[in-house]
Amino acid sequence: TYPTGTLTFEHTFPENGKFIGIVTVKNAHGQTYVSQFPFSVGVGFFGGKSIGIYVSMVAVLGAGVFLIWHLGRKQKIVAPTKSA
Template sequence: MRSSSKWIGVLVLGMACSLQVHAHGGLSLADDMCKLTVGPYTMHFTGYQPESTQEQEFCEDIPNVGRTIVALDYIDEALRPMTTEVRIIRDTGSEENLDEITIFHMPPKVYPSGSVTFEHDFPAEGSFVGLVTVRDNDTEYVSRFPFAVGTGGKSNLPLILGALAVAAAAGFFFMKKGKTEGEGKTA
């Protein structure tokens, strides 16, 4: 009986670790809130695609191509007097020539209301990187988060959970087989 509870513990631990591996750059889902970490500060990140997903929010991959609305709301009041710049680039593996790979750019600006919103029309599927830069005098913080467009809102979570279940079943099978073989031997 003790060995089955051991495998349940391993399965639960594995699921927790796999959820952390699935995180995207500076974005995380905590307490049903998408948080974007920019240096010591945080923003609430929300994306919408009114034409394709109606009121469904997302904060990592963008489900479909097309018109996308993004809202960044400051969680930390200290961000209000600082400038915020937003840039979306094609994920080429290099950010050497930033202007060449930029598909959307919002120049640095102070948002005293604490809310930054923008729209972009993604014409094709692909891999991109979002860059949110906050400047306070001579200090600059950049949050870099990779994301995909055109995933259809599909998550890798079912695949990860399925793989964990198969691994747990295989472990249980081999553990049980080892015990059976060990019982047949006499010393």
């Protein structure tokens, strides 16, 4: 019985990767609850890929949006001036 509802354990994973955790509990009334959750070991926030790739993609996307906005604006029509 765990009165605080907290259980701690340690496991050493032999290699890095993405895994699925499965927790199964049964209460005093015999009801069973199952929870599944993904987690990763030794893999960074960006899935192990360089952050530079993501920064470059955002920069290219931003430049494309700016270019479309800039080229899509209505051009101001300038009236011809009279020469003296």
